[in-house]
Every structure is written in C-alpha cells, then in structure tokens.
Amino acid sequence: MTGPDDSATVDGADDAADPDTGSTPGSAGEPAADAQPIISGRSVVKAYVTGGETVRALRGIDFRVDPGEFVAIVGPSGSGKSTLLNMLGLLDVPTGGVVELEGVDVETFSDAERTRRRKETIGFVFQSFHLIPTLTAVENVEVPRLLDRTPARTREAATDLLERVGLGDRLGHYPDELSGGQKQRVAIARALVNDPGLLLADEPTGNLDRETGDQILAEFDAITDEGVAVVTVTHDDYVAQFADRVVNLIDGTVRDDEEAVTG
Amino acid sequence: MRLLDRLWGSFPAVLMARRNVARAKTRSALAVAVILIGVVAIGAIGAGGVAFQESQFETLGSIGADLQVFPGEDNEHGYLSAADVGRIDRVSGQAEIVPLNRENADAIEGGSTVGTATLYGVDDPASLYEVREGSIPANWRSGVLVGSTLADRYDLRPGSKVTLGRTTVEDGRTVRRTEEYRVKAVLAQAGQADIANPNQAFVLPPSEFDDGAYAQVIVRAEDATAANETAMEIKRTFNGRRQIVSVFERGDIAEQIDEAFRLINLFLVGIGAISLVVAGVSIANVMLMSAIERREEIGVLRAVGYQKLDIVRIMLAEATLLGALGSLLGGAVTLAVVAAINDALLGDPFAFPTGSLRYVAAGMGFGVIASLIAGIYPAWAAARERPVEALRG
Numbered sequence: 295m296t297g298p299d300d301s302a303t304v305d306g307a308d309d310a311a312d313p314d315t316g317s318t319p320g321s322a323g324e325p326a327a328d329a330q331p332i333i334s335g336r337s338v339v340k341a342y343v344t345g346g347e348t349v350r351a352l353r354g355i356d357f358r359v360d361p362g363e364f365v366a367i368v369g370p371s372g373s374g375k376s377t378l379l380n381m382l383g384l385l386d387v388p389t390g391g392v393v394e395l396e397g398v399d400v401e402t403f404s405d406a407e408r409t410r411r412r413k414e415t416i417g418f419v420f421q422s423f424h425l426i427p428t429l430t431a432v433e434n435v436e437v438p439r440l441l442d443r444t445p446a447r448t449r450e451a452a453t454d455l456l457e458r459v460g461l462g463d464r465l466g467h468y469p470d471e472l473s474g475g476q477k478q479r480v481a482i483a484r485a486l487v488n489d490p491g492l493l494l495a496d497e498p499t500g501n502l503d504r505e506t507g508d509q510i511l512a513e514f515d516a517i518t519d520e521g522v523a524v525v526t527v528t529h530d531d532y533v534a535q536f537a538d539r540v541v542n543l544i545d546g547t548v549r550d551d552e553e554a555v556t557g
Numbered sequence: 558m559r560l561l562d563r564l565w566g567s568f569p570a571v572l573m574a575r576r577n578v579a580r581a582k583t584r585s586a587l588a589v590a591v592i593l594i595g596v597v598a599i600g601a602i603g604a605g606g607v608a609f610q611e612s613q614f615e616t617l618g619s620i621g622a623d624l625q626v627f628p629g630e631d632n633e634h635g636y637l638s639a640a641d642v643g644r645i646d647r648v649s650g651q652a653e654i655v656p657l658n659r660e661n662a663d664a665i666e667g668g669s670t671v672g673t674a675t676l677y678g679v680d681d682p683a684s685l686y687e688v689r690e691g692s693i694p695a696n697w698r699s700g701v702l703v704g705s706t707l708a709d710r711y712d713l714r715p716g717s718k719v720t721l722g723r724t725t726v727e728d729g730r731t732v733r734r735t736e737e738y739r740v741k742a743v744l745a746q747a748g749q750a751d752i753a754n755p756n757q758a759f760v761l762p763p764s765e766f767d768d769g770a771y772a773q774v775i776v777r778a779e780d781a782t783a784a785n786e787t788a789m790e791i792k793r794t795f796n797g798r799r800q801i802v803s804v805f806e807r808g809d810i811a812e813q814i815d816e817a818f819r820l821i822n823l824f825l826v827g828i829g830a831i832s833l834v835v836a837g838v839s840i841a842n843v844m845l846m847s848a849i850e851r852r853e854e855i856g857v858l859r860a861v862g863y864q865k866l867d868i869v870r871i872m873l874a875e876a877t878l879l880g881a882l883g884s885l886l887g888g889a890v891t892l893a894v895v896a897a898i899n900d901a902l903l904g905d906p907f908a909f910p911t912g913s914l915r916y917v918a919a920g921m922g923f924g925v926i927a928s929l930i931a932g933i934y935p936a937w938a939a940a941r942e943r944p945v946e947a948l949r950g
Contacts, residue, residue: 385860385945406864413862420948424857428576438861440569484861 330397332415332491332523333382334358339390340377340546351377353546354391361491362521364514366528366537374546375527376496382525383494384412396491413438417485417522419495423477425469425484431476432456432465435483448487455483459513475506482513486522493517495526499533511536570867574875577847578882585879588843592883593890595833596924600891602829603916604909605898606822611910612902613818616749622784622808623752624776626791629800637802639769641795648790649776652783655684657753658763659772662723664711665735674707675758676723678766685775686755691715691742701738702760708743715740721759725767752807781808826916830923836883837927844876844935855939856947865940872936873929880928884921891917 340352351374359365359382367375380386381393384400387408393400395411403411425434433440435452442448456465459479469477478498485493495514499507511533514524518538526533534540542549578585626645628635637645642656658678663670679685682702683693689705691714701721703713713719722735744755752775776791778784788804795801848855855868863871895913896906903910 380945383860385943385948409859409862409864412860418857418860420857424853424948426573426854426857428573428580433572437858440572441863441867443569488862 329360331358331360331394333393333395335381335388335391335393337391338381338388338393340374340381340386341389351546352381352388355543355546355548357382357541357548359492359523359525361523362518363523364518364536364538365523365525365541366534366539367525367541367543368528368534369543373543375543377546378543379494379496379525379527382492383416383418384408413488415491417488417490417493419478419481419485419493419498421497421500423469423474423481423501425477425480427469430466430468431461431472431480434469434480435487437484438488451487452483455486456480459483460509473506474502475509478502478506478510479513482510482517486517491522493522493524495524497528497530498526499528499530504532507532568874570871570874571878573871574878577851577875578878581847581850584843584846588840588879589883589886591836591839592833592880592924592928593887595829595836595927596884596887596920597891597894598829598832598920599826599923600829600888600917600920601894601898602825603822603919604891604895604913606818606825607910607913607916608895608898608902608908610818610822611908615903622778622781622811624778624784624788624791625752625805625807626774626776627772627803627805629796629803631799632801634770636770636772637774638771641802642769642771642774644794645774645776645791648794649778649787652779652787653684653777655679655681655775655777656763656771657773657775658761658766658770659753660723660725660766662721662759664707665720665722666711670722672710674721676721676765677753677755677758677760678763679753679760680763682760684777685753686747686760687745688742689745691740693742697762698764699739699762700741702742702744702755703740704744704755704758704760705746706756707759708740713740713743715742719759750807750810778808781812784808829920833920833923833927836924837931840876840879840928840931841935843879844872844932845938847875848872848935848939851939852942852947855942856944859942859944860948868940869936872939873932876928876932876936877925880925883928884924887924888917888921891920 335355335357337354337356338352339350339354341348341350343349353374355378357378367378369375377386381388384395384403387393387400395415400408400411426437429437432449432452435455436448439448439451453462453465456462456479459482461476461479461483464472464476464480469480472480478501482493482498485495493514498510498514502510507530514526515536518524526537528534626637628637637656642654646654658676660676660678662674662676664672664674680697682697686693686702688702689708693702694700701719703711703719707713711719717740718737719740720735720737722733724731724733726732738759738761744760747754747756753773776784776787778787784806785808788806791802791804858868858871859865895909895917899908899913900906
C-alpha cells in the first residue's frame with residue numbers, strides 16, 4: 295500500500311518479483327506480479343462533512359490486497375483506518391479515486407449489487423463480535439447464508455467451520471454462554487461461511503487476552519494458507535508483527551513502514 | 558437436522574422474527590395485548606350487534622314482505638267489502654290474500670264482564686297462526702281459537718268454554734249478543750310485529766261476522782319487490798283523488814329496521830376499529846424501538862450481505878408475527894365473549910348468527926393487516942440505515 299506522495303510503491307505488486315515471500319515489511323504473502331489483486335485502490339479520497347466542516351479521512355492513497363496475504367493496518371485514532379476498512383469492505387464508496395474489487399470498479403455497482411458482492415467475496419470480523427444474541431453459535435455462523443434457503447447445506451458448512459475453530463461442542467450455545475475468545479471464533483466462522491476471498495477484521499484481538507489472541511492469529515494464519523486475504527485494523531504491535539505486511543496510516547496518508555506508529 | 562429445523566430453515570425471516578419476539582418478552586406481550594384488545598373490540602362489538610339484532614327480531618317476529626290493505630280515510634263504509642276483496646285478489650295475481658274481520662268484545666265470566674278482547678274473523682287461520690295446544694279444525698265453522706296471553710289470563714285450554722259479548726248492528730238496530738264458544742286451540746305466542754297479532758285476541762270463523770265487512774286484507778307477497786308492485790297496483794285500482802284504501806308495506810319497515818341495525822352496528826364497529834388503529838400505532842412504536850435497539854445487529858446483517866429488502870422482510874415478519882399472535886388470541890377471546898353474548902341474548906352460547914363469525918374473522922384479519930402496515934415504516938427505517946453508521950454504534 296502506498297500514499298500518493300510515496301511515488302515509489304511499497305506494495306506487493308512490485309515486491310512480488312522478489313522471490314522472498316517472508317514477512318519483510320512491504321512485501322505480500324505470495325502474489326505473482328500479474329496475479330489479480332482481490333481489491334485495489336488508486337488515489338482514494340474519502341471526505342465527510344461533519345458539522346459544516348469537511349473532514350478528509352483518506353487523502354488519496356493507493357493500495358492493493360492480494361490473495362493469501364495478511365495485512366495489518368496500523369495508525370493512531372482518527373488516522374482513517376476504519377474508513378479504509380469500510381472502503382475495503384464495500385461498506386463505503388470513495389469520494390475520489392477508484393476502488394476495484396477483483397478488477398471491477400465498485401463505483402459501477404448499485405447498492406444491491408455491492409451488497410451481493412460483499413456477501414460473495416468479503417467476510418467481516420468485528421471488534422465487538424456483533425453476534426446476534428437471539429441465535430445460537432451455529433445459527434450465528436449461518437446468518438450470511440440464512441436467506442439462501444439451503445438449510446441442510448448451510449448447517450453442514452457452519453458445523454464444519456465451528457469444529458475447525460474448536461467449537462464443535464458449542465454449536466447450540468447462545469453468545470452469552472460463550473467466552474470472548476469463543477465469540478470471536480464464532481465471528482470468524484461466520485466470516486468464512488461464504489468462502490470469501492477477503493476477510494476484514496477490525497481489532498480482532500482488541501477484547502481478548504494474549505493467549506486467546508494467539509489462537510485467533512493462528513486461525514488467521516491458517517486462513518491465509520488457503521488463499522484468503524486477511525486485512526486487519528489494529529492498535530496491537532503484536533498483531534502487526536504477525537502480519538505479512540504492515541500499512542501505517544497517519545492522517546489519511548500511508549507512511550513508510552519503518553516509521554510505524556501504533557497505538 | 559430435525560424436520561422442524563428444516564421447516565424453519567425454509568423461512569429464515571420468520572426464524573429471526575420469532576427469536577426477536579421471544580427476546581423482548583414483556584414488550585412483545587404488550588404489543589400482542591393491544592392487538593388482542595383491538596381484535597376483540599371489532600369482533601365482539603360486531604358479533605354482539607348481530608346477536609342483538611337477532612334477539613330483537615325474535616321479539617318482533619317475522620316482518621315478511623306482506624302487505625296490509627286497510628280502509629282508507631275517504632272510505633264511506635269504514636270497511637272493505639267483499640267486492641273490494643275480490644278486486645284486491647285480482648290485482649294481486651298469484652299472491653295469497655287473507656281477508657280479516659275485526660271487532661271488539663267483552664269476555665264474560667259468571668254473567669259479568671271481566672275484560673275486553675279483540676275478535677278476529679279468519680277464513681284460514683292455519684295460514685296466519687301457529688298453534689300451541691289443540692288443533693285448528695279442518696272444517697272451520699265453529700268454536701274459537703284463543704291467543705296465548707288471554708288463554709293464560711282466563712286459564713283457557715282446548716275444550717274449555719268461553720263467553721263473549723259484543724255489540725252488533727242488525728237490521729239498523731244495535732243488538733247486544735252474548736254467545737258461548739268452545740275453545741278449539743290455544744295459539745302460540747306471536748311476535749309484537751306479527752300480522753293480526755293474536756296474543757290478546759279470540760279468533761272466530763268468518764261466519765260469526767257480518768258478511769263482506771273486512772277490517773283489513775293481508776296480501777302475502779313473494780318478496781319485497783313483488784310487494785311493492787302489488788301495493789302500487791292496489792293503490793292505482795282503488796284510489797283516485799280519494800283514498801279508499803291505505804296500503805301498509807311491511808317490507809319497507811323490515812328494510813328500514815335492517816338498515817337501522819346495520820348503521821348502528823357499523824358505527825359501533827367503527828368505534829372498535831379505532832382501538833385497532835391505536836393497536837397499530839403501538840405496534841409501530843414497538844417495532845421502531847426494536848429497530849433502534851438492534852441498529853448494530855441490522856448493520857451486521859447488511860454488512861454480511863443482507864439486502865435492504867431482506868431487512869424489510871425480517872422486520873415485517875416480526876410485526877406480522879406479533880399481529881398474528883394477537884389476532885389468534887383475540888379471536889379466541891372474541892369467540893368466548895360472543896358466546897357469552899349469545900347466551901345472554903339468544904339463550905344459546907353456540908347460536909352464532911351467520912354475520913357474527915364474519916365480524917370475528919374480519920377483526921382477526923384487520924389485526925394482522927394493521928400490524929403489517931404498522932411495521933412498514935420501522936422496517937424501512939431500519940433497512941435504510943447505512944451499515945457503516947449502524948456499526949459505528
């Protein structure tokens with residue numbers, strides 16, 4: 295990911311030529327140079343009008359996320375992290391620049407189309423889990439597919455996913471019967487139920503202790519091995535260290551990775 | 558996966574709605590209660606009105622499409638002659654006609670008058686009256702039929718004897734006639750509006766009266782339209798400038814009474830409907846609160862790929878579920894209330910008149926529809942919210 299003032303791009307597209315696929319800052323997981331990014335942006339600007347003032351949350355940034363990489367977006371509060379995550383999740387559209395999902399400009403999508411694409415391609419893990427309290431663990435995982443009217447297949451997929459995240463014995467539990475780590479794992483299973491290409495996680499370990507956080511990170515690692523890109527917004531250095539690539543966002547622009555500011 | 562789960566799986570919106578209704582139990586119960594009250598208000602008022610109407614008709618008796626022809630105010634005789642009856646018969650076509658004599662008489666016991674009564678002279682009493690005790694002789698030449706009230710008052714039964722005194726004009730002289738008759742039958746109690754109400758009367762064969770001096774002629778028309786035409790025809794035949802006969806159309810009265818009942822009932826049901834409007838507002842309120850409370854949840858649904866219309870559907874399913882619950886319970890309560898009304902007014906709790914169940918069904922239908930309509934705005938408000946805003950909290 296790069297800012298416009300960073301003419302020398304530091305994102306995966308250029309580094310992909312490098313056979314080193316380690317966790318060198320600025321390099322992607324394992325993309326080929328000509329591989330299509332799952333999502334990319336050019337000169338993306340997002341401005342809000344709040345209280346008569348125009349706030350420029352993103353000031354023209356470039357980014358790309360390739361399949362299978364684990365990207366951590368860090369930066370202080372108000373740096374535009376959440377805005378960027380919303381943009382990646384098609385929950386928001388830029389006021390300037392272009393965002394492309396699998397090579398298609400999201401601007402061309404209607405609201406319904408964007409919603410459909412979101413469902414097909416993107417999984418969300420929210421900071422405070424956002425499980426639906428009236429539904430059991432397995433039903434929560436099923437939520438994104440509930441309206442598909444394939445109850446048997448959906449139940450099977452949801453059960454598999456919960457077993458995979460180690461909650462095979464908690465299928466019928468309601469969220470208030472689960473610990474924080476268990477809830478987050480249910481949330482991850484929910485994010486994966488539609489086999490997304492991109493998983494977006496907002497402070498996925500924010501409400502968890504270190505040990506539970508480790509489990510979640512290990513889970514993300516396993517997911518990226520299957521070619522799913524994981525992008526997480528975090529305040530946590532520990533998570534940033536775990537990532538293939540760290541994008542440091544300050545005041546709506548991307549800073550050089552070496553000067554990463556977290557917290 | 559159990560069958561039930563599969564079934565619910567086919568209606569995911571209903572599954573979510575059901576869980577949400579169960580989540581805020583008190584609030585849902587209150588919403589159901591207002592719908593229930595609305596449904597009971599419409600159903601019980603409507604059905605109760607029908608039962609009341611029914612009970613009123615029981616007291617009034619049948620008001621058919623019959624015509625009554627009386628001597629008009631310009632009629633010199635003050636009665637209808639045999640020739641008049643003939644003409645009425647001719648213009649009435651197929652309709653059966655019953656000429657009726659009428660006089661006043663005294664009931665006499667032990668030589669002294671104990672009361673007054675009406676005397677009717679009817680050629681074929683079986684066509685007008687029903688019998689409580691005894692029977693009307695096939696060859697009706699003698700004897701007397703007694704109305705139920707008089708029978709009870711003077712303790713008359715078939716076979717008893719009764720003495721009647723009356724004043725008649727014979728050969729230009731006023732004569733007092735006292736005669737003894739044997740009671741052949743006691744007539745069944747008739748409704749207040751029945752033709753030639755016999756309750757306070759004695760019915761004699763026409764031979765006991767002056768020949769060709771009828772107090773009225775009843776024309777038994779087939780229906781209200783035929784009655785109306787016949788009435789016009791009779792008036793045309795008899796009345797020029799002078800009113801020789803007056804015609805009383807009972808069908809008109811029946812229609813007016815029906816119409817009055819209908820309007821009263823409509824008015825009452827309208828009042829009941831207001832309570833359902835209130836119930837709708839309350840459902841809208843509950844749904845709005847639910848939407849606000851679940852703002853983030855709905856944001857999550859939108860984020861994971863639920864379309865706006867999916868959200869609308871889930872919220873509407875919830876509102877409809879509340880309405881359906883309220884309507885079902887309301888329907889049951891209404892039936893109980895109407896059964897009590899039926900018992901009180903008609904003497905049988907299960908004597909649901911035809912129109913009455915229709916009001917119950919209408920109340921239940923309106924209950925569901927009102928809830929559905931009330932859910933539209935909150936559902937749309939919830940769906941319209943941008944997921945980014947909703948998730949921000």
